[in-house]
Amino acid sequence: MDDELHQVRISASHATATLALDGRDISKQVRGYQLSQAAGAPPVLVLQMSQLVKDDFEGLARVVIGDPPDPGPAAAAFLAAIDAGELERQVLARHDLMDGGPNELTRAMLRLLQEWARGEWKREVADGVPQ
Structure with a gap:
């Protein structure tokens, strides 16, 4: 060298x-x-x-x-850190969940996970005001 x-x-x-x-x-x-x-x-x-x-x-x-870089290890670490209950609550509260299309729940979860991966996550509190 x-x-x-x-x-x-x-x-x-x-x-x-x-x-x-x-x-x-x-x-x-x-x-x-x-x-x-x-x-x-x-x-x-x-x-x-x-x-x-x-x-x-x-x-x-x-x-x-x-x-x-291989995105696999980073993706696995990201997914391991996801709180399943929080994911479910956030997805069920999404305005784009009820589009009537096939696999709408899965598609909404994937969109939300992409947003979280980009750092666009906003936790909602009980009254609907972002925390």
């Missing part, structure tokens, strides 16, 4: 970014990146290379190939 640090420039604008490594634009070869730094250590840039790249890349770089 090359231990030499390389010049990295990232110019991000909304949903797009320009990435340059040692002055060479590699933006079209990269589908994603993650930049992190631990205290007292140099930054680490993880590049997720595009599967559509046909160009060659030549040069020295400290390379870390990033694989998307």
Whole structure:
């Protein structure tokens, strides 16, 4: 592994970014990146290379190939922390539960779990006022 640090420039604008490594634009070869730094250590840039790249890349770089994380363990931990009674109470109180479609209870539970996973959870108290 090359231990030499390389010049990295990232110019991000909304949903797009320009990435340059040692002055060479590699933006079209990269589908994603993650930049992190631990205290007292140099930054680490993880590049997720595009599967559509046909160009060659030549040069020295400290390379870390990033694989998307497996969502299974995080999903299992999230679901294990769910209070079944609270889930049932919240779903039965939803305005979109009674749509008459097939599997409406299951669909409402899945929508609520998605909202909770995104941090959009609001517990209702007995008088209907959010807590």
